[in-house]
Every structure is written in structure tokens, then in C-alpha cells.
Amino acid sequence: xxxxxxxxxxxFGSHNxxxxxxxxxxxxxxxxxxxxxxxxxxxxxxxxALGSPYASLLARPTLNPLLAAxxxxxxxxxxxxxxxxxxxxxxxxxxxxxxxxxxxxxHLPFEVADYVDFYxxxxxxxxxxxxxxxxxADPLTPNWKHLPIGYHGRAGTVVVSGTDVVRxxxxxxxxxxxxxxxxxxxxxxxxxEVGFVVGTPSQQGRPVALGDFREHVFGLCLLNDWSARDxxxxxxxPLGPFLGKSFATSVxxxxxxxxxxxxxxxxxxxRTHPLLxxxxxxxxxxxxxDLRISIAINGHTVSEPPFSTMYWTAAQQLAHLTVNGxxxxxxxxxxxxxxxxxxxxxxxSLLELTWNGRDPLELPDGKRTYLEDxxxxxxxxxxxxxxxxxxxxxEVRGRIVTG
Amino acid sequence: xxxxxxxxxxxFGSHNxxxxxxxxxxxxxxxxxxxxxxxxxxxxxxxxALGSPYASLLARPTLNPLLAAxxxxxxxxxxxxxxxxxxxxxxxxxxxxxxxxxxxxxHLPFEVADYVDFYxxxxxxxxxxxxxxxxxADPLTPNWKHLPIGYHGRAGTVVVSGTDVVRxxxxxxxxxxxxxxxxxxxxxxxxxEVGFVVGTPSQQGRPVALGDFREHVFGLCLLNDWSARDxxxxxxxPLGPFLGKSFATSVxxxxxxxxxxxxxxxxxxxRTHPLLxxxxxxxxxxxxxDLRISIAINGHTVSEPPFSTMYWTAAQQLAHLTVNGxxxxxxxxxxxxxxxxxxxxxxxSLLELTWNGRDPLELPDGKRTYLEDxxxxxxxxxxxxxxxxxxxxxEVRGRIVTG
Numbered sequence: 001x002x003x004x005x006x007x008x009x010x011x012f013g014s015h016n017x018x019x020x021x022x023x024x025x026x027x028x029x030x031x032x033x034x035x036x037x038x039x040x041x042x043x044x045x046x047x048x049a050l051g052s053p054y055a056s057l058l059a060r061p062t063l064n065p066l067l068a069a070x071x072x073x074x075x076x077x078x079x080x081x082x083x084x085x086x087x088x089x090x091x092x093x094x095x096x097x098x099x100x101x102x103x104x105x106x107h108l109p110f111e112v113a114d115y116v117d118f119y120x121x122x123x124x125x126x127x128x129x130x131x132x133x134x135x136x137a138d139p140l141t142p143n144w145k146h147l148p149i150g151y152h153g154r155a156g157t158v159v160v161s162g163t164d165v166v167r168x169x170x171x172x173x174x175x176x177x178x179x180x181x182x183x184x185x186x187x188x189x190x191x192x193e194v195g196f197v198v199g200t201p202s203q204q205g206r207p208v209a210l211g212d213f214r215e216h217v218f219g220l221c222l223l224n225d226w227s228a229r230d231x232x233x234x235x236x237x238p239l240g241p242f243l244g245k246s247f248a249t250s251v252x253x254x255x256x257x258x259x260x261x262x263x264x265x266x267x268x269x270x271r272t273h274p275l276l277x278x279x280x281x282x283x284x285x286x287x288x289x290d291l292r293i294s295i296a297i298n299g300h301t302v303s304e305p306p307f308s309t310m311y312w313t314a315a316q317q318l319a320h321l322t323v324n325g326x327x328x329x330x331x332x333x334x335x336x337x338x339x340x341x342x343x344x345x346x347x348x349s350l351l352e353l354t355w356n357g358r359d360p361l362e363l364p365d366g367k368r369t370y371l372e373d374x375x376x377x378x379x380x381x382x383x384x385x386x387x388x389x390x391x392x393x394x395e396v397r398g399r400i401v402t403g
Numbered sequence: 404x405x406x407x408x409x410x411x412x413x414x415f416g417s418h419n420x421x422x423x424x425x426x427x428x429x430x431x432x433x434x435x436x437x438x439x440x441x442x443x444x445x446x447x448x449x450x451x452a453l454g455s456p457y458a459s460l461l462a463r464p465t466l467n468p469l470l471a472a473x474x475x476x477x478x479x480x481x482x483x484x485x486x487x488x489x490x491x492x493x494x495x496x497x498x499x500x501x502x503x504x505x506x507x508x509x510h511l512p513f514e515v516a517d518y519v520d521f522y523x524x525x526x527x528x529x530x531x532x533x534x535x536x537x538x539x540a541d542p543l544t545p546n547w548k549h550l551p552i553g554y555h556g557r558a559g560t561v562v563v564s565g566t567d568v569v570r571x572x573x574x575x576x577x578x579x580x581x582x583x584x585x586x587x588x589x590x591x592x593x594x595x596e597v598g599f600v601v602g603t604p605s606q607q608g609r610p611v612a613l614g615d616f617r618e619h620v621f622g623l624c625l626l627n628d629w630s631a632r633d634x635x636x637x638x639x640x641p642l643g644p645f646l647g648k649s650f651a652t653s654v655x656x657x658x659x660x661x662x663x664x665x666x667x668x669x670x671x672x673x674r675t676h677p678l679l680x681x682x683x684x685x686x687x688x689x690x691x692x693d694l695r696i697s698i699a700i701n702g703h704t705v706s707e708p709p710f711s712t713m714y715w716t717a718a719q720q721l722a723h724l725t726v727n728g729x730x731x732x733x734x735x736x737x738x739x740x741x742x743x744x745x746x747x748x749x750x751x752s753l754l755e756l757t758w759n760g761r762d763p764l765e766l767p768d769g770k771r772t773y774l775e776d777x778x779x780x781x782x783x784x785x786x787x788x789x790x791x792x793x794x795x796x797x798e799v800r801g802r803i804v805t806g
Contacts, residue, residue, distance in 0.1 A: 114559045119642060141640050146583050147574055151642040152555035152649070156517045156732045157607060166608035168727035171550055171679060180549050182679045204560060204651070205569035205806055231727065237544050238535075239522060239554040240643020243727040246555070248607070276574060276585045324571035324634065324646040325806060329559045403608055403728060 004085055004098060006037035011392025013037065014085045015385050017078065018254035018394055019063055019219070022104040030061035030107055033099075034081055035254055035394070040104055042097040046084060049093050054080055063110040063255065067199035067218050068330040074199065074218060078259050106253035108160040110197060113331035115158055115249065116321060117193075117225055118150040120312035122269070124340035125149075127352040132233070145273040148312035148320050150334070153225070154246035158333065161253050161396045165226055166403045167373065168247040172230035185228035187357070188371040188400060191338040192295050192305050192348035192379050195223035195251055196314045198332035205325040210281055213315035214258060216328055220314070221252040222293065222379045222396045223335050229351055229370070251333070254394025256383075261391060264290045264383035268313050278323050279316050287313040291393065293339055293381040295348070297371075300363050305339040305348040307381075375400045407488055407501060409440035414795025416440065417488050418788050420481065421657035421797055422466055422622070425507040433464035433510055436502075437484055438657055438797070443507055445500040449487055452496050457483055466513040466658065470602035470621050471733040477602065477621060481662050509656035511563040513600060516734035518561055518652065519724060520596075520628055521553040523715035525672075527743035528552075530755040535636070548676040551715035551723050553737070556628070557649035561736065564656050564799045568629055569806045570776060571650040575633035588631035590760070591774040591803060594741040595698050595708050595751035595782050598626035598654055599717045601735035608728040613684055616718035617661060619731055623717070624655040625696065625782045625799045626738050632754055632773070654736070657797025659786075664794060667693045667786035671716050681726050682719050690716040694796065696742055696784040698751070700774075703766050708742040708751040710784075778803045 006013045012035050022033045022040050033040035044059030046052075054077045057066045066077065084090050119125055122140075129139025143149065159165075167188055173180040199218035202208050208216055225245060232244025268281075268288040281287055291307035317334060338348040347353045350370050354360055357369035371377065377400075381393035409416045415438050425436045425443050436443035447462030449455075457480045460469040469480065487493055522528055525543070532542025546552065562568075570591055576583040602621035605611050611619055628648060635647025671684075671691040684690055694710035720737060741751040750756045753773050757763055760772035774780065780803075784796035 114557055143574075143576075143583075143637055143640070146576075147638065149638065149642055149645075151645050152518075152557055154517055154555055154729055155558070156735070157729050159607070166728045169610075170727045171546075173546075173549075179677075180546075180679065182681065204562070207572075228727070234546055235550065235552065236641070236643070237546070238639070238643070239552055240639070240641070242552075242554050243723070243729070246724075246729040247727040274582075276583065278585065320646070321649075324573045324631070324650040325569045326557055326560050326646070326649040332559070 004036050004039065010037050011382050011390040013389065014082060015389055016256070016260055016391045017081055018256045019066070019109060020253045020255065021062055021107045021109045023107065024099060024104055032058045032060055032063060032066070036085060038101045039098045040101060041085065041094065042099065043081065045097045046094055049097065050084065050090070052080055064330055067110060067197065070200050071215050074257060075259060078257060106160060106162065108158065109253060109255055111331050112155040112158045112333050113329035115153045115155040116150050116334040117153045117337065118148050118312065118317050118335060119337040120148050120310045120317065121337055121340045122311040123309060123342055124338040124348060124352065127340060127347065131351060131356045148317045150317065150321065151240045153249060157246055158249045158251060161250055161394065163250065163398060164401045165248045165250070165398045166401055168228050168231065168243065169403060170228065170231040170243050171234055173234045180234060184403065185230055186370065187229035189227045189229050189350045190295060190377050191225035191227055192293050193223040193225050193335040193338055194291060194307055195221050195333050195335050197221065197255055198328050199330055201330050202322060202328040204327040207325060208318055208322040208328065210278065210284060210315050210319040213287065213318050216318060217258060217314065219255040219257040221255050222381055222393050224250040224377065224379055224396045224398060225335055226250065250396050250398045252394030252396045256391065256393055261289060261383055263385055264391065266290045266308055269309060269311055278319055281313065281316060287315040289383065291381055291383045293379060296378045297363060297368065298365060298376055302361055303345055303347055303353055305346050306341045307339050309341050310336060310339065371400050373400050373402050407439050407442065413440050414785050414793040416792065417485060418792055419659070419663055419794050420484055421659045422469070422512060423656045423658065424465055424510045424512045426510065427502060427507055435461045435463055435466060435469070439488060441504045442501045443504060444488065444497065445502065446484065448500045449497055452500065453487065453493070455483055467733055470513060470600065473603050474618050477660060478662055481660060509563060509565065511561065512656060512658055514734045515558040515561045515736050516732035518556045518558040519553050519737040520556045520740065521551050521715065521720050521738060522740040523551050523713045523720065524740055524743045525714040526712060526745055527741040527751060527755065530743060530750065534754060534759045550682070551720045553720065553724065554643045556652060560649055561652045561654060564653055564797065566653065566801060567804045568651045568653070568801045569804055571631050571634065571646065572806060573631065573634040573646050574637055576637045583637060587806065588633055589773065590632035592630045592632050592753045593698060593780050594628035594630050595696050596626040596628050596738040596741055597694060597710055598624050598736050598738050600624065600658055601731050602733055604733050605725060605731040607730040610728060611721055611725040611731065613681065613687060613718050613722040616690065616721050619721060620661060620717065622658040622660040624658050625784055625796050627653040627780065627782055627799045627801060628738055629653065653799050653801045655797035655799045659794065659796055664692060664786055666788055667794065669693045669711055672712060672714055681722055684716065684719060690718040692786065694784055694786045696782060699781045700766060700771065701768060701779055705764055706748055706750055706756055708749050709744045710742050712744050713739060713742065774803050776803050776805050
């Protein structure tokens with residue numbers, strides 16, 4: 001009998017094993033944990049109890065040492081963990097190291113180095129272009145099909161799921177206003193994204209090739225890139241989004257290793273424009289991921305964005321990010337950009353879902369154009385796993401509070 | 404007799420005392436040092452030798468513990484250091500802890516948390532607007548006089564003075580090109596800036612008021628925000644600069660504490676537009692700094708940008724950066740933006756100095772539009788100090804090399 005039993009079909013079964021960092025009520029000590037059903041296994045304590053050589057990577061207060069250990073170590077550790085939780089004989093040793101999820105506090109699982117946000121959904125970029133530049137002949141800017149557009153965000157305000165989000169204040173100016181006004185954002189939005197977590201660093205001056213994606217990226221998580229549309233609209237020309245985004249970015253407490261997502265790999269959409277060699281993945285293994293995302297406001301599902309529709313892959317984003325010689329550090333995080341499918345019910349932001357407020361959503365508790373104080377936004381998701389199973393992605397939850 | 408004698412008029416006399424991190428040839432151990440003339444005092448060893456309570460802040464491999472200690476500690480430590488190097492009696496103790504500059508290796512003095520770059524020189528913004536948007540009625544965007552425009556840059560590629568800069572490659576597309584092309588940047592540029600280093604952190608959701616600038620910012624340094632203009636021009640619409648900037652940003656090895664720059668404080672230029680209250684400094688102490696910067700290429704001075712002309716102050720930048728609730732961390736770095744005066748010989752970039760290549764500079768070793776491989780760029784500077792003295796700013800040097 002394996003040490004833990006997870007109900008058949010649980011998306012957090014032993015085929016998943018995402019990593020996080022937790023503490024228990026009796027202690028402030030942070031520990032690396034692995035999620036199994038609705039429990040957390042204290043992975044460091046398990047490694048120590050079983051005399052595993054991986055204790056040096058797992059008995060730590062953050063995932064960074066594991067992230068830095070590199071791809072071979074990631075696979076070896078995952079293989080060991082899989083054995084511990086599936087091979088009979090460890091029940092007595094490991095049962096005391098299993099904590100029910102409601103009894104632990106989950107923390108930001110790694111120290112974020114740099115945070116970059118991309119803009120890789122063609123549907124999202126077209127919708128945003130139509131809304132913000134209604135007079136433009138093409139809603140996509142001329143560069144969009146040639147490179148994965150991205151920009152740096154604020155690493156210091158990346159927070160773990162469950163953290164309240166204070167509604168930001170700032171300047172805004174509607175075209176009809178004679179001068180900018182100051183106050184709380186009136187157009188606070190969601191951006192449903194997938195975040196990629198870099199493990200293995202790279203050297204400054206040395207680009208990372210498309211094919212080396214798996215050597216550097218450890219795993220992924222859901223990410224909500226909260227956006228204040230009114231602040232953003234006034235500030236973003238000519239140097240891009242700043243305060244409209246920098247107040248908070250929420251990530252899941254659980255990082256799903258890419259090794260758990262082999263069955264979810266798919267080809268990205270067909271490319272409509274030829275790509276420069278450093279971005280051309282036509283001959284490569286499929287580098288897209290079939291992730292199904294769900295956005296709920298106060299428990300009511302408002303959209304189901306399909307990650308499979310993303311034009312640019314995470315591998316292309318990494319190759320682009322480093323092609324100028326920019327180095328990677330352990331803990332670098334990059335967001336895919338808002339995930340929006342082709343259908344109205346697949347859009348990843350309220351900007352698109354309500355067409356910038358023109359078409360309010362009808363929720364059980366009233367209409368919504370943008371987020372109201374007290375609203376709780378939850379992103380959840382899953383990917384196809386082995387044998388028809390599901391690999392659950394850790395949820396990202398955040399409640400809007402007044403400043 | 405004081406323990407060290409610095410020649411009369413030396414800009415790194417005991418009235419300056421900037422902080423850095425160094426190692427000696429006999430050891431890889433990094434130590435906090437204080438510059439005195441052309442020597443470095445091992446500040447941690449001095450604190451230990453003298454039984455100072457500040458050893459816990461100074462006997463460290465980075466400035467971060469000192470930065471985190473807060474404004475009172477910054478002043479106390481500076482007062483102690485000043486006493487050590489000026490009061491007779493310490494010569495025997497401290498002389499062995501003094502290392503000639505040519506014999507030490509200088510390191511990045513602090514761990515950079517987030518890096519933000521502003522755009523605060525009106526002359527620079529007008530020049531850039533005229534060059535990039537020649538058909539626009541106003542070279543300044545409508546928001547420019549209402550908020551200090553900024554964006555996040557890459558913290559992981561901030562390097563210390565003396566580090567070679569690999570010429571970045573990337574995509575570019577001239578308007579006449581049918582499709583983008585890939586290759587080394589042909590328009591590699593300088594941006595002469597001043598960087599501000601945050602010590603005391605702040606809480607997410609709590610803006611930092613204009614008047615609290617000195618509680619949070621420890622000091623400043625010269626900064627070269629290397630820019631690949633051709634990469635930038637193709638990528639930056641709609642989300643701002645990315646690969647055109649992220650390959651490298653060079654900072655001085657010496658951080659000048661704001662406490663050393665009291666005599667350099669001046670009023671910023673008169674404001675032409677009313678400011679929202681969180682940015683309105685009309686009633687405040689002067690928050691500008693009179694810093695004189697010099698840019699040299701291969702030892703030949705090409706420009707002398709005056710920091711006194713900056714429209715937005717560092718205090719306004721900090722208030723703006725946090726007004727949406729974005730938190731500060733110890734080690735946050737923000738650049739002023741390119742410093743350009745009103746005169747042609749005061750411009751802080753080759754973009755402006757050569758008007759985007761139209762008017763090459765005549766250097767002793769030939770014409771320059773943008774930087775060539777092998778070029779060494781040096782930023783240096785000083786500020787008025789007590790009694791007519793000069794406070795030297797640590798230089799920022801970088802050589803362009805091929806990838």
C-alpha cells in the first residue's frame with residue numbers, strides 16, 4: 001500500500017507533484033513541500049528521514065536551490081519523490097510528514113529575480129488593439145508577428161495566491177478631461193496568464209537557443225497580472241506600462257515541473273509570417289502546452305481561456321529574451337501574456353470580456369465592468385496527463401481591498 | 404596627524420567617503436570599502452579593529468545590510484567613518500587596512516532588487532521626440548509634464564564599472580526594409596544618467612510621500628544605460644523598451660551617500676504645469692542635485708551634461724513609483740533618465756549628440772555616429788562640496804566588445 005492515497009482522478013495525484021513552500025501553525029520555519037491531493041508532503045523532512053542525497057535541495061526555505069540545481073537534478077528529484085509516494089513501505093516514515101492543506105500557510109515558493117511579461121496571444125493583442133486604437137487599419141502593431149513583444153515588470157510586487165490586492169491609486173486622464181485627475185483606479189482588471197520559472201542561469205552575452213528551453217525552465221504556474229487600465233492608458237506612451245501593472249502580480253503557490261506536462265505538449269498555431277532563424281521552431285519538438293484555464297469572480301466562472309491558442313511559445317519567448325545577450329538568473333519569472341481564445345467566453349481579461357466596459361458581465365451578485373472592492377478572483381487550470389488523467393495547476397486567488 | 408593624507412582638493416577626500424565592495428588579489432572575499440583619495444579603506448576590518456558597533460553592517464560582502472539599516476544608521480556610520488579617518492590616533496591601526504586602488508578588484512556594490520529607468524530630462528525628451536516623431540506637433544507626449552515617465556529594466560544585467568559590454572544582436576527593421584533583419588546592433592549608444600539606490604524598504608499598498616525621500620534613498624551613483632537604438636526602434640511600440648536596453652546597464656563601483664551631497668542640493672527648474680499634490684514639491688526643501696557629468700569616448704570628452712537641469716527630481720520619481728502601492732526593497736535602483744542640458748555640448752546620448760547619426764562627432768581617432776567595437780566610454784562627475792570643495796562621483800567605464 002502506498003504511503004498516501006489520493007482519490008482516483010484527483011488532479012493532484014502522484015503523476016503531478018508540484019512544488020511549493022509552506023509553514024505550519026506551530027512554526028515560522030518555511031519548508032519545501034510537494035502537493036499530493038489535499039495534503040502537503042514536507043519534502044525536506046522526507047528526504048532527511050529517508051537518507052536521500054536530495055535533502056540539500058529540499059530541506060530549504062525556498063525552491064531556489066532546487067531551481068539552481070539544473071535539469072538532471074530536477075528529473076532525479078522528481079523520480080525520487082515519485083518513488084517515495086508510490087512504492088509501498090514508506091507509509092510509517094512519511095505519514096507524519098503529511099499536512100492537510102487547510103492547516104498550512106503557503107508562501108511565495110521562490111525568490112523572484114527578474115519578472116518579464118509578454119503579449120503572446122494573437123486574440124488578446126487583436127482585441128486590445130481594436131479597443132485602444134480603434135482607428136488603426138491593423139489592430140496588431142507591425143512587429144507583432146515577427147517577435148514576441150515583452151517588457152519588464154516589478155519583481156518585488158509578485159505575491160503568492162491568497163494575498164489581498166490593494167486597489168491602486170494613480171493618475172488618469174480621459175480624452176475629455178482638461179487635466180489628469182488622481183484617485184483609486186476605476187478600471188481594475190484581471191490578466192489570466194501562465195508564468196514560467198527559470199532554474200538554470202545563463203551567462204551575460206550568451207543567448208539561449210530555442211532548443212535549450214528545457215535546460216533552463218523548471219516549471220510553470222498560473223499568474224494574474226493585475227492591471228489598472230485607466231492608469232495604464234494615460235502613462236504607457238512612449239515607454240510602456242508602469243504603475244498600471246507594478247502594484248501586484250499574483251502567482252500560484254504551486255510550481256508544476258515541466259516534467260509533469262509531457263502529455264500536454266502540442267504544436268503552437270500555424271505561423272502566418274516567416275520567422276528569423278533564432279525564433280523558427282518549425283523543425284522542433286512541439287513547444288506549445290495544452291493548458292485549460294478558468295477565471296472565476298466570486299466563485300462564478302466568467303471565462304475559460306485555452307493556452308493552446310498562444311501564438312508565441314515559452315521557448316520562443318526565452319530565446320527572444322536572451323538573444324541580445326541578457327543573462328538569466330535562477331528565479332527569473334516570465335508571464336505568457338494574457339491568454340485569450342477566439343471565442344468571447346475564452347477571453348483572459350475584463351477589458352476584452354466587457355469590451356472596455358461597454359458590455360457588462362451579468363454575475364449572480366450583479367453586473368461587472370471592472371473589478372469591485374471585495375471581489376475575489378480565482379484562476380484555476382489543468383493539463384492533460386498520462387492515461388487520460390488531469391494534471392491540476394495550482395490556483396491563483398486574490399481579493400480586491402481598498403487602500 | 405590623521406591616519407591618511409589625501410592631497411588638498413582631492414574630490415575623494417574625507418568629506419566624500421563613498422562606499423563600495425572590493426576584494427584583494429590574495430583573496431576572493433568581498434568586503435565593504437570606503438574610498439579615500441586613490442586608496443580603499445577596508446571598512447569592516449576597521450570597524451572590527453576599533454571595536455565599533457557598526458562592524459555588523461560593514462564587515463559584510465555587500466552594502467545591502469548597511470542599506471537596510473535605515474537613515475539614522477547611515478548617518479551614524481558616516482560620522483564614525485569620518486572620525487576614524489580624520490581624528491589623529493588611528494594611523495597605526497588603520498594604515499594596514501588601506502589598499503591602493505590599482506591593487507583591488509571592485510565589485511557590484513549591492514544586490515540590485517528592481518531596476519527602474521525614468522525619462523526626466525526635458526531637453527532629452529524633446530530631442531528624442533524630435534528625432535523619433537518628427538511629424539508630431541509637440542515633441543513631448545501629453546503626459547510628460549504631469550508625471551515622471553518610467554519603466555522597469557532588467558536588474559540581472561546591471562554590471563559594475565569596468566565590465567566589458569558585449570554588443571547586442573537582435574531584430575531591426577528600417578521603414579524601407581520589407582522584413583526585419585537580424586544582426587549586431589549598428590546603433591549602440593550611451594545614456595549618461597544618475598542612479599538612486601534605495602535602502603529602507605516600504606510596505607506593499609503604502610505609497611512613499613515626497614517628503615520621505617531621504618528616509619528611503621541611501622545614495623546615488625553615475626549610471627550608463629547602454630541602448631541599442633535600432634533594436635529599440637523596432638520593438639518599443641506598444642509596450643516600451645525591452646531588448647534595446649536589457650543587455651547591460653553599468654553603474655559606478657562607488658555609491659555616494661546623500662549625506663555627502665548636502666551642499667549640492669538645489670531647486671529643480673520651474674514647473675510649467677501644475678502638479679497633482681503627491682508630486683507638488685513647491686513648498687519642499689530643494690530636491691534637485693547640482694551634479695556635473697562628463698562623457699568621454701576613448702579618453703576624449705564629448706559632452707558635459709548638467710544634472711541640475713532635470714525637470715523631475717529623484718524625490719518625485721520615488722513618490723510616483725510608489726503611489727500605486729508598489730513596495731520598495733533594499734537594493735532597488737532607479738535611473739534618472741538620460742541627462743541632457745540645453746546646449747549641444749551637454750547632451751547625454753549619441754542619439755542627440757549626432758542627431759541620430761546625421762552629424763557625426765569628430766574624435767581624435769575618427770568620426771563617430773554610434774559606438775564602435777573597442778570604444779571605451781567613461782562617465783565621470785562631481786558635485787559641489789563644503790567650503791568650495793568637490794565631491795567626486797565614482798566613474799562608470801565600459802568597453803564595447805564583439806559577441
